[in-house]
Amino acid sequence: xxxxxxxxxxGTNTDMGLVxxxxxIVQRRNISTNAYTELEPYVRxxxxxxxxxxxxxxxxxxxxxxxxxxxxxxxxxxxxxGCVDNxxxxxxxxxxDFGKEIKKYLPVQVVLSNDANAAAYGxxxxxxxxxxxxxxxxxxxxxxGSGIVVDGKLVHGSTGGAGELGHAIxxxxxxxxxxxxxxxxxxxxxxxxxxxxxxxxxKKSGPRGETPEGWIPDSYPDNELTSKLIGDAANAGxxxxxxxxEQTGEVLGLAMAxxxxxSAPEAIFLMGGPTKVGEPLMRPLRKAFEENLLNIYAGSCQxxxxxxxxxxxxxxGAAALIKMPRD
Amino acid sequence: xxxxxxxxxxGTNTDMGLVxxxxxIVQRRNISTNAYTELEPYVRxxxxxxxxxxxxxxxxxxxxxxxxxxxxxxxxxxxxxGCVDNxxxxxxxxxxDFGKEIKKYLPVQVVLSNDANAAAYGxxxxxxxxxxxxxxxxxxxxxxGSGIVVDGKLVHGSTGGAGELGHAIxxxxxxxxxxxxxxxxxxxxxxxxxxxxxxxxxKKSGPRGETPEGWIPDSYPDNELTSKLIGDAANAGxxxxxxxxEQTGEVLGLAMAxxxxxSAPEAIFLMGGPTKVGEPLMRPLRKAFEENLLNIYAGSCQxxxxxxxxxxxxxxGAAALIKMPRD
Numbered sequence: 092x093x094x095x096x097x098x099x100x101x102g103t104n105t106d107m108g109l110v111x112x113x114x115x116i117v118q119r120r121n122i123s124t125n126a127y128t129e130l131e132p133y134v135r136x137x138x139x140x141x142x143x144x145x146x147x148x149x150x151x152x153x154x155x156x157x158x159x160x161x162x163x164x165x166x167x168x169x170x171x172x173g174c175v176d177n178x179x180x181x182x183x184x185x186x187x188d189f190g191k192e193i194k195k196y197l198p199v200q201v202v203l204s205n206d207a208n209a210a211a212y213g214x215x216x217x218x219x220x221x222x223x224x225x226x227x228x229x230x231x232x233x234x235x236g237s238g239i240v241v242d243g244k245l246v247h248g249s250t251g252g253a254g255e256l257g258h259a260i261x262x263x264x265x266x267x268x269x270x271x272x273x274x275x276x277x278x279x280x281x282x283x284x285x286x287x288x289x290x291x292x293x294k295k296s297g298p299r300g301e302t303p304e305g306w307i308p309d310s311y312p313d314n315e316l317t318s319k320l321i322g323d324a325a326n327a328g329x330x331x332x333x334x335x336x337e338q339t340g341e342v343l344g345l346a347m348a349x350x351x352x353x354s355a356p357e358a359i360f361l362m363g364g365p366t367k368v369g370e371p372l373m374r375p376l377r378k379a380f381e382e383n384l385l386n387i388y389a390g391s392c393q394x395x396x397x398x399x400x401x402x403x404x405x406x407x408g409a410a411a412l413i414k415m416p417r418d
Numbered sequence: 419x420x421x422x423x424x425x426x427x428x429g430t431n432t433d434m435g436l437v438x439x440x441x442x443i444v445q446r447r448n449i450s451t452n453a454y455t456e457l458e459p460y461v462r463x464x465x466x467x468x469x470x471x472x473x474x475x476x477x478x479x480x481x482x483x484x485x486x487x488x489x490x491x492x493x494x495x496x497x498x499x500g501c502v503d504n505x506x507x508x509x510x511x512x513x514x515d516f517g518k519e520i521k522k523y524l525p526v527q528v529v530l531s532n533d534a535n536a537a538a539y540g541x542x543x544x545x546x547x548x549x550x551x552x553x554x555x556x557x558x559x560x561x562x563g564s565g566i567v568v569d570g571k572l573v574h575g576s577t578g579g580a581g582e583l584g585h586a587i588x589x590x591x592x593x594x595x596x597x598x599x600x601x602x603x604x605x606x607x608x609x610x611x612x613x614x615x616x617x618x619x620x621k622k623s624g625p626r627g628e629t630p631e632g633w634i635p636d637s638y639p640d641n642e643l644t645s646k647l648i649g650d651a652a653n654a655g656x657x658x659x660x661x662x663x664e665q666t667g668e669v670l671g672l673a674m675a676x677x678x679x680x681s682a683p684e685a686i687f688l689m690g691g692p693t694k695v696g697e698p699l700m701r702p703l704r705k706a707f708e709e710n711l712l713n714i715y716a717g718s719c720q721x722x723x724x725x726x727x728x729x730x731x732x733x734x735g736a737a738a739l740i741k742m743p744r745d
Contacts, residue, residue: 225576239680241575246568248682249552250718255679258712262590263672270712345590352582353566353680355575385585385597391577 093157094148096141097410099206100124100165102180105137108406109144109156114217116403117151118144125182130192133183138196160200162412163189164209164405169251173203202412206230206405208245208254210397211238212415213408214360219398225356228397229256229343231363235277241354245415257281261346279342282318282365289321289335296331307332322368336371343372344379351388362397362404420484421475423468424737426533427451427492429507432464435733436471436483441544443730444478445471452509457519460510465523487527489739490516491536491732496578500530529739533557533732535572535581537724538565539742540735541687546725552683555724556583556670558690562604568681572742584608588673606669609645609692616648616662623658634659649695663698670699671706678715689724689731 094117099106103125109118120140127133145156167178173190175181190201204212211228214220220228224243230236235257239246246253257277258270265274266287278284290313298309305327307320324332347359366372377394384392399407421444426433430452436445447467454460472483494505500517502508517528531539538555541547547555551570557563562584566573573580584604585597592601593614605611617640625636632654634647651659674686686707693699704721711719726734 223576225580241568241573242571244569246681248568249550249684250682250715252714252718253552253680253682255712255714259676259679260672260710263588272710272712345587349586349676350680352586353580353677354573355577355580357576383587383599385582385599387579387582388577391579 092152092154093159094145095159095410095413096144096161097406097408098137098161098163098165099209099405099409100163100168100175100181101206102166102178102182105133106406107137107140107144108403108410109141109148110407110410114407116406118148119406120144127183130183130185130187130189134189134192134196138193141197158197158199160202160413161193161197162209162409163201163203164206164409164412165189165203166206168203168205168208170202170204170208170245170247171251173201175203200413202415204245204247204412205236205254206408207236208238208247209408209412210236210362210404211240211254211360211408212245213399213404213411214362214397215240215243216411216414217399217407218360218404219395220358220360223357225354226358226360227256227347227350227354227356228360228362229347231280231282231361231365233282235281237350239354240356243416246354256346256350259346259349261342261349276342276346280339280346280365285318285321285335285339285365286316288338289316289332292331292334299331303328305329318365319367322365322371325368325371333371336368337375339365340372340375340377341379344376344381345383347376347380347394348383348385351392352385355388356392358393358395360395360397362399362401366396367401419479419481420486421472422486422737422740423471423488424733424735425464425488425490425492426536426732426736427490427495427502428533429493429505429509432460433733434464434467434471435730435737436475437734437737441734443733445475446733447471454510457510457512457514457516461516461519461523465520468524485524485526487529487740488520488524489536489736490528490530491533491736491739492516492530493533495530495532495535497529497531497535497572497574498578500528502530527740529742531572531574531739532563532581533735534563535565535574536735536739537563537689537731538567538581538687538735539572539738540726540731541689541724542567542570543738543741544726544734545687545731546722547685547687550684552681553685553687554583554674554677554681554683555687555689556674558607558609558688558692560609562608564677566681567683570743573681583673583677586673586676588669588676603669603673607666607673607692612645612648612662612666612692613643615665616643616659619658619661626658630655632656645692646694649692649698652695652698660698663695664702666692667699667702667704668706671703671708672710674703674707674721675710675712678719679712682715683719685720685722687722687724689726689728693723694728
């Protein structure tokens with residue numbers, strides 16, 4: 092039977108899955124990315140796990156596994172070169188040529204892209220974007236990533252680095268960003284941005300005295316705030332937490348409306364930890380999106396949640412890269 | 419010999435040209451768009467001019483004209499439907515099905531898009547974007563239009579209305595725009611935006627008394643200002659005019675840097691009246707572009723002027739639409 096491999100390479104862990112044609116992860120393995128400082132032993136151990144999964148599945152199916160390819164979602168993954176280019180948060184340094192290294196073990200197609208692009212293409216092949224030709228995926232987490240599909244293909248641009256909408260400047264001269272500039276979407280809509288928004292609101296409001304259960308008490312230290320905690324408080328009715336997500340939704344809605352002027356997508360998808368809060372984010376986001384959308388696009392673009400399971404999206408996305416038409 | 423027809427449909431005039439394979443306009447004609455209120459007589463007269471051009475060229479070449487197709491750049495032109503959809507500034511109202519109407523006269527391929535998309539594709543087929551796969555065209559005029567090429571194809575999006583970067587919001591809650599929203603790029607970088615910037619600067623500076631030749635005197639009425647006049651004054655050293663173009667360049671540079679996060683183009687092209695001022699616009703624009711560009715794109719995208727002649731670009735762009743690969 093036909094399968095593909097999806098590899099989700101993170102700074103800490105590398106998750107791998109054997110994925111069926113229907114998008115089912117039939118086998119999973121993982122290794123510690125940060126246990127390695129060289130590509131060779133890392134790929135050797137990765138391929139050992141791949142072969143283990145294939146062997147095991149062979150015994151389950153009673154027939155050999157036909158491997159369509161290996162898709163890798165990785166930080167700074169470059170689709171054109173098949174390399175990871177000097178990713179700052181990896182312990183394996185330099186330009187990492189995965190294709191070359193993997194082919195020492197298996198004569199198989201290797202496709203690599205960054206994690207947000209992989210997430211977008213996973214949604215297209217296995218998730219809610221099936222059948223769409225134009226859509227955008229925003230991934231919220233420690234940063235804000237994005238993957239853009241135009242005419243059924245990921246937009247990689249001239250460098251391979253297209254689709255960094257987390258670094259589109261939404262507020263000129265706004266919050267300082269880790270990229271060295273100011274006002275990037277990410278400074279408002281990534282987990283840290285949500286925390287900062289809450290922190291600023293709390294500072295402005297001053298002490299609230301005793302608060303109902305589920306709200307964030309005055310005594311809660313700033314440096315232990317998380318976007319999840321603020322999200323839970325928002326869902327428990329904490330007005331400061333609700334306001335923090337309201338402001339986050341407003342910025343995201345604006346950024347998404349701007350993105351529509353580029354590619355007029357049929358849908359914009361969202362995934363990632365901070366989206367789990369649900370309506371406290373989505374209600375203001377949808378409102379701001381509609382208010383900021385140019386009238387010619389009215390009604391043409393839906394805001395939707397990813398339909399892939401959170402713990403499967405990265406592997407499925409990586410595996411989906413294999414399905415992209417090549418020029 | 420092989421030719422195509424380019425039709426530049428404006429609110430006032432419709433310019434038509436017979437274009438050779440090499441991008442030479444060998445014949446030109448025009449009719450008054452606003453003399454018509456119905457599509458049928460408009461297309462009849464247009465096709466009369468087309469046939470005249472073909473006949474004349476037949477006599478020049480000594481062989482029949484082989485017509486590859488008719489490309490039309492029109493306000494609200496929809497690539498997918500081949501129709502002009504309710505363009506507010508046309509005297510011919512409604513949804514105009516050009517393909518259907520033209521085929522009454524000639525059994526020829528008809529491709530239609532909006533004028534900025536046509537300009538972008540003209541640059542690709544006949545101008546400075548030859549050989550590029552990813553670029554963006556900004557057209558400055560009464561509005562700001564844009565056309566986006568990804569992987570050698572115009573991005574039309576799901577509705578046909580992609581590429582409206584003139585209505586990307588650069589300053590949230592900024593200047594009111596004719597689209598009903600606030601802070602669109604167009605409110606700063608279209609001709610009217612430049613005039614408004616100058617007007618605000620002049621108001622702030624107060625009377626300047628006697629000014630050197632070429633500067634805009636205090637007595638010059640606000641309602642007679644044009645972007646060309648301010649441009650000429652800038653090139654004559656008028657500090658207020660220079661500052662107006664400086665601010666315009668800053669907004670455009672920011673908007674272009676944001677556009678790069680989308681498609682990582684190899685180049686961004688500029689055309690249109692307000693760009694003729696030259697360095698007073700281009701110097702601050704390039705500076706702002708570099709300052710606002712995410713570091714991963716450093717050096718990967720050039721800001722360039724259109725290489726097509728101003729009075730040929732619209733016809734060549736329309737004719738170039740014929741060359742776009744169809745799905």
